[in-house]
Amino acid sequence: MRIRVIGAPIDLGADRRGVDIGPRAIRYAGLIDQLHQLGHSVNDVGDINIPLPENQPTGNPRLKYLEPITKLAEELADSVSEAVRAQEFPLILGGDHSMSLGSISGVAREHKDVGVIWVDAHADFNVEDTTPSGNIHGMILAALAGLGDERLVNIGGWAPKIDKNKIVIVGARDLDTGEQKLLREHNIHVFTMSDLDRRGISAVMQQAIEIAGANNGPIHLSLDMDSLDPHEAPGVGTPVRGGLSYREAHFAMEMLAESQRVISMDVVEVNSILDRENTTAQLAVELTLSAMGKKIL
Numbered sequence: 047m048r049i050r051v052i053g054a055p056i057d058l059g060a061d062r063r064g065v066d067i068g069p070r071a072i073r074y075a076g077l078i079d080q081l082h083q084l085g086h087s088v089n090d091v092g093d094i095n096i097p098l099p100e101n102q103p104t105g106n107p108r109l110k111y112l113e114p115i116t117k118l119a120e121e122l123a124d125s126v127s128e129a130v131r132a133q134e135f136p137l138i139l140g141g142d143h144s145m146s147l148g149s150i151s152g153v154a155r156e157h158k159d160v161g162v163i164w165v166d167a168h169a170d171f172n173v174e175d176t177t178p179s180g181n182i183h184g185m186i187l188a189a190l191a192g193l194g195d196e197r198l199v200n201i202g203g204w205a206p207k208i209d210k211n212k213i214v215i216v217g218a219r220d221l222d223t224g225e226q227k228l229l230r231e232h233n234i235h236v237f238t239m240s241d242l243d244r245r246g247i248s249a250v251m252q253q254a255i256e257i258a259g260a261n262n263g264p265i266h267l268s269l270d271m272d273s274l275d276p277h278e279a280p281g282v283g284t285p286v287r288g289g290l291s292y293r294e295a296h297f298a299m300e301m302l303a304e305s306q307r308v309i310s311m312d313v314v315e316v317n318s319i320l321d322r323e324n325t326t327a328q329l330a331v332e333l334t335l336s337a338m339g340k341k342i343l
């Protein structure tokens with residue numbers, strides 16, 4: 047496979063500085079070399095340019111940094127759709143989860159039927175009226191489904207990007223009250239940690255792949271590193287106890303690789319200031335390799 051690596055060191059969608067170092071930390075952990083060793087060819091196009099929050103107006107406190115975030119999403123969407131047209135697999139490194147607004151808009155432009163598997167402790171399904179923080183990284187999946195502020199919803203001038211029936215959230219364990227209501231109202235498929243405990247990662251992922259990839263459609267994988275238990279991934283801005291174990295996360299990635307349905311992937315929320323000796327970045331590399339087909343034997 048030909049993989050195009052795009053760095054999106056954006057931290058405007060989250061409160062915590064340090065997530066902007068994520069793409070570098072992931073590269074330092076050996077991503078490109080190890081993808082080569084797996085037999086892929088890699089075209090690393092570097093990072094998109096992100097303005098410093100210090101130089102940006104915060105704007106509406108319930109939609110912080112809306113303006114620069116939508117501008118960057120347009121840029122990233124162009125860059126990702128270009129990769130798809132060049133028949134390269136887009137692998138986008140965050141940055142906070144707001145960058146997925148651009149990456150998924152770019153993929154969806156080229157593949158209108160793409161489904162999304164969102165592996166995350168959170169649902170990122172808030173809108174302006176339900177957000178407890180005003181941080182846009184908590185609103186991105188809703189925006190991609192067509193909900194919320196129209197400037198987020200209408201990246202590229204069209205909406206929605208993803209059919210609600212093809213969205214699957216895996217690993218959820220921290221949902222806000224208004225967010226829960228929205229998820230129910232729109233019948234979004236959410237596999238919580240309780241579902242994982244009850245049914246096991248294998249059954250859950252099999253069903254997730256069937257839902258997101260309905261009618262043999264393609265799947266975008268969005269991996270938020272805070273889906274893992276904070277013991278495994280300490281370097282994230284919004285850690286929540288009781289997350290995916292090391293093996294559960296790997297097995298989920300291995301099943302996705304086996305499905306051969308994944309056409310693009312984000313890895314987000316690696317925060318190097320909060321990390322311990324690049325552990326979380328290293329784990330991000332390991333999980334990406336499993337998603338890209340690395341097997342134990």
Ligand SMILES: NC(=[NH2+])NCCC[C@H](N)C(=O)O
Nearest residue numbers: 143168172179181183184284
């Ligand atoms: N991508 C993330 N880490 N999102 C965390 C979101 C936290 C919280 N639900 C909020 O909306 O503020």
Ligand SMILES: [Mn+2]
Nearest residue numbers: 143166170270
């Ligand atoms: Mn997230």
Ligand SMILES: [Mn+2]
Nearest residue numbers: 167168270272
């Ligand atoms: Mn999260």
